[in-house]
Amino acid sequence: MEDRQEKISQVVVTAGQMRDIEKRIFAAGMPVVALMEKVAGLIARRIPEVLSNTSFLRGSCIGILVGPGHNGGDALVVARELYFRGHEIWIYSPFSKLKELTSQHLQYAQSLGIPIYQTIEQLPNSDLLIDGLFGFGLERNLTDPIASAINQLNELSVPIYSIDLPSGLHTDTGEVLGTAIRATHTFCLGLWKLAFFQDQALEYMGKAELIDFDIPLVDVEAVLKDAPRIKRITPATALDTLPLPRPPVTHKYKEGHLLLICGSRRYAGGAILTGLGARASGVGMLSIAVPESLKSLLVSHLPEALIVGCPETETGAIAQLQLPENTNLSSFNAIACGPGLTRDATPIVQEVIKSERPLILDADGLNILAQMGAIATLKKRQAVTVLTPHTGEFERLFPDVTDAKHDRVKAVQEAAAQSEAVVLLKGARTAIANPQGAVWIIPESTPALARGGSGDVLTGLLGGLLAQAATKQISVEDIVATAAWWHSQAGILAAQERTELGVDAFTLTQYLMKALT
Numbered sequence: 001m002e003d004r005q006e007k008i009s010q011v012v013v014t015a016g017q018m019r020d021i022e023k024r025i026f027a028a029g030m031p032v033v034a035l036m037e038k039v040a041g042l043i044a045r046r047i048p049e050v051l052s053n054t055s056f057l058r059g060s061c062i063g064i065l066v067g068p069g070h071n072g073g074d075a076l077v078v079a080r081e082l083y084f085r086g087h088e089i090w091i092y093s094p095f096s097k098l099k100e101l102t103s104q105h106l107q108y109a110q111s112l113g114i115p116i117y118q119t120i121e122q123l124p125n126s127d128l129l130i131d132g133l134f135g136f137g138l139e140r141n142l143t144d145p146i147a148s149a150i151n152q153l154n155e156l157s158v159p160i161y162s163i164d165l166p167s168g169l170h171t172d173t174g175e176v177l178g179t180a181i182r183a184t185h186t187f188c189l190g191l192w193k194l195a196f197f198q199d200q201a202l203e204y205m206g207k208a209e210l211i212d213f214d215i216p217l218v219d220v221e222a223v224l225k226d227a228p229r230i231k232r233i234t235p236a237t238a239l240d241t242l243p244l245p246r247p248p249v250t251h252k253y254k255e256g257h258l259l260l261i262c263g264s265r266r267y268a269g270g271a272i273l274t275g276l277g278a279r280a281s282g283v284g285m286l287s288i289a290v291p292e293s294l295k296s297l298l299v300s301h302l303p304e305a306l307i308v309g310c311p312e313t314e315t316g317a318i319a320q321l322q323l324p325e326n327t328n329l330s331s332f333n334a335i336a337c338g339p340g341l342t343r344d345a346t347p348i349v350q351e352v353i354k355s356e357r358p359l360i361l362d363a364d365g366l367n368i369l370a371q372m373g374a375i376a377t378l379k380k381r382q383a384v385t386v387l388t389p390h391t392g393e394f395e396r397l398f399p400d401v402t403d404a405k406h407d408r409v410k411a412v413q414e415a416a417a418q419s420e421a422v423v424l425l426k427g428a429r430t431a432i433a434n435p436q437g438a439v440w441i442i443p444e445s446t447p448a449l450a451r452g453g454s455g456d457v458l459t460g461l462l463g464g465l466l467a468q469a470a471t472k473q474i475s476v477e478d479i480v481a482t483a484a485w486w487h488s489q490a491g492i493l494a495a496q497e498r499t500e501l502g503v504d505a506f507t508l509t510q511y512l513m514k515a516l517t
């Protein structure tokens, strides 16, 4: 049973897929009316539990917002149940045409004497609103009068609990269709919908939770079988990989040798942070190539690493990779290149791209790649490439794919497919795609990580894990997702203990180990 729940919690679907899954359940004999009763019953039982953590008092008034479809039907069943539990209830039902089942529930609510209002002006005060205006059936933009009603409801500063998703959001892109309910809490029904992982939707979601209504896994599998999977990374999936297993008998080179290429006279700290991120990965051997003038600084911070001082340009960037004798780029299990390089290190990036080792490009590594023409350049690579752009870098790398501000998941899928690289698009919900179209989503993070240097830490951590993975039969995509999850968790833990303002990048490196123990 727990296994089923875990599997369900990893699934992310589009509106179309959700509809197909429901169709199978109905075709198998589950009556629509019974499913609505079951789902709404679960929500009605969950609401008092959520409210018990707030200052909401028994007997307080609850307003129910009812739309024309089955999202409205769900809301009406919730209204009826809360009414029988002793709450004062009113219903806002502004639509004249309702789906059959919804209409029946409205009729019954009316027969119970629950007041029903058609216009926003008539609404009495309430202590809580339940939003059942639209669910995954919303496809076109909201217009007046419902759009302005939503705007007014948002202004009331009354908590709003949304059923399935905040009304007005596109289920797949998370786009605001005209306007949308700003929920305090959202009960996502059955399976996680894509909108919950699109950055643009997050400020409307409030706290989101999944209401599992026992969708059989066979139906999920049957609908998703040919589609590229979108996988939500859970603690169970990430901790399945971490800490990376080590055999009892091994040696440092068997546990991965990572080469970091980073830093410049201008950005010395970035090199240190990248190194500290790599240290936390547990990588067997760490070499760091920096401009010669940074060498002693790096040695003092990372005494265990082999610091390779390189000749530098007049501006203090690496001019030439001068690896130790008997070493070349093929000596490493993975290479991570970019933090703090400056664009003056362009020849270095050109050289590492030609290597046949797994390569992570970040920061100036990405800016230089963008100038070279990302897609054409990456397609020539034999070994795997991992790119870790934030939205700005992503747009410079991939000017011709779907706008990442409009649909991050689609954008990252297209970028990975076209460049044949694994692309990690940083954000509040970091999304990772492989060239085959599969996506991994990091479902939690913290704004505390929006801070200079935190990306450098991720690059080092990811590099260290990737170097180790080479000997451990773990896929590159799983390693990238695991690194991003770990980085987020360290940020969350640090923010809990030190506030969101207390998570500078150095502190973050100190929390990486803590997040796993």
Ligand SMILES: NC(=O)C1=CN([C@@H]2O[C@H](COP(=O)(O)OP(=O)(O)OC[C@H]3O[C@@H](n4cnc5c(N)ncnc54)[C@H](O)[C@@H]3O)[C@@H](O)[C@H]2O)[C@@H](O)CC1
Pocket (backbone or CB within 6 Å): 022, 032, 033, 035, 036, 039, 040, 067, 068, 069, 070, 071, 072, 074, 099, 133, 134, 135, 136, 137, 138, 139, 140, 141, 142, 143, 163, 164, 165, 189, 190
């Ligand atoms: N089918 C079921 O029994 C189940 C349904 N569920 C609920 O059903 C919802 C989906 O139900 P529906 O498919 O009926 O869709 P919705 O309830 O999301 O709304 C669709 C209705 O809104 C209208 N509409 C769409 N865009 C509009 C616009 N811009 N302005 C005005 N009207 C617009 C449509 O014509 C349609 O009548 C889910 O989100 C969920 O809440 C879940 O409870 C699971 C079980």
Ligand SMILES: [K+]
Pocket (backbone or CB within 6 Å): 071, 131, 132, 133, 134, 135, 162, 163, 164, 165, 166, 167
């Ligand atoms: K809703």
